[in-house]
Amino acid sequence: MAHTAKILLLGSGELGREFVISAKRLGAYVVACDAYADAPAMQMADAAEVFSMLDPEALRAAIAKHAPDFVVPEVEAIRTEVLAEIEAEGTRVVPSARATQMTMNRDAIRDLAAQDLGVTTSRYRYAKNLEEVVAAAEFTGFPCVIKPVMSSSGKGQSTIRDSGELEEAWDYAVANMRGDRKRVIVEQFIDFDYEITLLTVRHNNGVTFCPPIGHRQERGDYRESWQPTPMSDAAIAAAQDMARKVVDDLGGFGLFGVEFFVKGEEVIFSELSPRPHDTGMVTSISQNLSEFDLHARAILGLAIPEMIRARPSASAVILADQDSEAVSYSGLADAMADGADVRIFGKPTTRPYRRMGVALATGSTTDEARAAAVATASKVHIHYGD
Numbered sequence: 001m002a003h004t005a006k007i008l009l010l011g012s013g014e015l016g017r018e019f020v021i022s023a024k025r026l027g028a029y030v031v032a033c034d035a036y037a038d039a040p041a042m043q044m045a046d047a048a049e050v051f052s053m054l055d056p057e058a059l060r061a062a063i064a065k066h067a068p069d070f071v072v073p074e075v076e077a078i079r080t081e082v083l084a085e086i087e088a089e090g091t092r093v094v095p096s097a098r099a100t101q102m103t104m105n106r107d108a109i110r111d112l113a114a115q116d117l118g119v120t121t122s123r124y125r126y127a128k129n130l131e132e133v134v135a136a137a138e139f140t141g142f143p144c145v146i147k148p149v150m151s152s153s154g155k156g157q158s159t160i161r162d163s164g165e166l167e168e169a170w171d172y173a174v175a176n177m178r179g180d181r182k183r184v185i186v187e188q189f190i191d192f193d194y195e196i197t198l199l200t201v202r203h204n205n206g207v208t209f210c211p212p213i214g215h216r217q218e219r220g221d222y223r224e225s226w227q228p229t230p231m232s233d234a235a236i237a238a239a240q241d242m243a244r245k246v247v248d249d250l251g252g253f254g255l256f257g258v259e260f261f262v263k264g265e266e267v268i269f270s271e272l273s274p275r276p277h278d279t280g281m282v283t284s285i286s287q288n289l290s291e292f293d294l295h296a297r298a299i300l301g302l303a304i305p306e307m308i309r310a311r312p313s314a315s316a317v318i319l320a321d322q323d324s325e326a327v328s329y330s331g332l333a334d335a336m337a338d339g340a341d342v343r344i345f346g347k348p349t350t351r352p353y354r355r356m357g358v359a360l361a362t363g364s365t366t367d368e369a370r371a372a373a374v375a376t377a378s379k380v381h382i383h384y385g386d
């Protein structure tokens with residue numbers, strides 16, 4: 001065949017779109033899958049399949065039809081038992097079926113990190129009804145954060161200041177969870193100085209770390225990220241040590257986005273994505289090999305540099321603010337006039353807070369890059385309707 005490898009990509013959003021570009025540059029043939037047509041990654045891929053990746057039969061059928069060398073998950077919401085089955089039958093799952101199973105639910109990865117690997121986390125307890133939520137919050141103390149064990153991008157998450165808010169937080173978590181398991185994690189609120197994503201590449205020659213990415217979140221979803229972010233040598237070493245423990249336990253090859261909170265010299269593990277991370281979109285401009293390039297290289301068994309450097313850079317998201325079945329854009333020329341860059345994801349429809357694009361900028365400092373990225377994002381206008 002005319003290609004270096006055949007990849008079935010499960011999830012076709014903005015992260016998948018950039019991954020497809022990276023993988024195709026290395027000669028891969030990519031089939032992009034998602035629950036809706038014309039998803040961002042499908043627009044770049046060789047072929048597309050539209051089905052629910054939570055439907056085991058449909059997932060098995062797509063894998064059987066394309067017989068890929070690699071199955072590369074791009075979202076969490078996938079029937080991961082099927083990935084375990086196909087891995088046992090010899091198809092490579094990225095980074096490993098175990099990694100996708102352990103990170104699908106917050107409780108699995110949290111217990112692994114905190115209990116089995118001795119990694120520092122916030123205090124936490126699980127609850128499956130309001131009564132247990134009340135007991136869990138007593139254990140963690142206030143404020144605390146409540147999240148469904150199955151959710152992402154801050155869905156169903158709230159921060160609670162006192163016991164009077166617990167019922168509403170429980171109802172909100174249940175209403176916004178994914179799947180049918182009514183279970184939440186109640187965790188101690190960490191009043192961190194800053195939070196980071198440590199992009200960690202596990203490859204056939206070891207583990208390589210990218211410089212730490214700082215980010216700012218609102219409503220549990222990222223708004224701005226920048227790289228590098230200043231950290232003491234001791235804090236970096238602690239984060240790298242914990243990230244290495246976790247990715248070595250999860251196994252397989254690929255890039256992971258490992259999230260930490262930092263308070264003083266204390267580094268607290270939060271969670272991780274066994275795939276490129278949204279805050280890592282900044283690497284499209286900051287590093288000469290982006291997180292997507294690194295993921296593709298690690299998967300295909302190609303060399304990963306020992307040291308990765310980043311020039312001061314930032315990303316700022318471009319969000320929709322209403323529902324629409326049609327969308328168009330203006331203002332790019334003005335937005336990019338000062339040298340910043342823009343990615344428009346090509347999502348076919350909008351909803352409030354849906355991420356439609358990202359602005360990317362460099363600067364002589366990350367503060368300068370942040371200001372440029374935010375200014376650029378604000379100049380891209382979204383138009384709703386035909």
Ligand SMILES: Nc1ncnc2c1ncn2[C@@H]1O[C@H](COP(=O)(O)OP(=O)(O)OP(=O)(O)O)[C@@H](O)[C@H]1O
Pocket residue numbers: 122145147151152153154155157187188189190191192195217220221222259270271
């Ligand atoms: N215990 C906590 N203390 C303080 N802030 C928190 C805590 N847990 C979460 N947050 C804040 O909420 C953000 C989102 O939380 P988390 O990463 O757990 O959610 P998520 O739904 O998995 O998001 P994503 O899938 O986008 O990573 C964090 O990056 C942090 O800013």
Ligand SMILES: NCC(=O)N[C@@H]1O[C@H](COP(=O)([O-])[O-])[C@@H](O)[C@H]1O
Pocket residue numbers: 011012013014015016074075152153277278347354355
């Ligand atoms: N924090 C996870 C994350 O950023 N995931 C990215 O968002 C897409 C879904 O976007 P949508 O909800 O707009 O379709 C996913 O496919 C992935 O690229």
Ligand SMILES: [Mg+2]
Pocket residue numbers: 259271
């Ligand atoms: Mg997160």
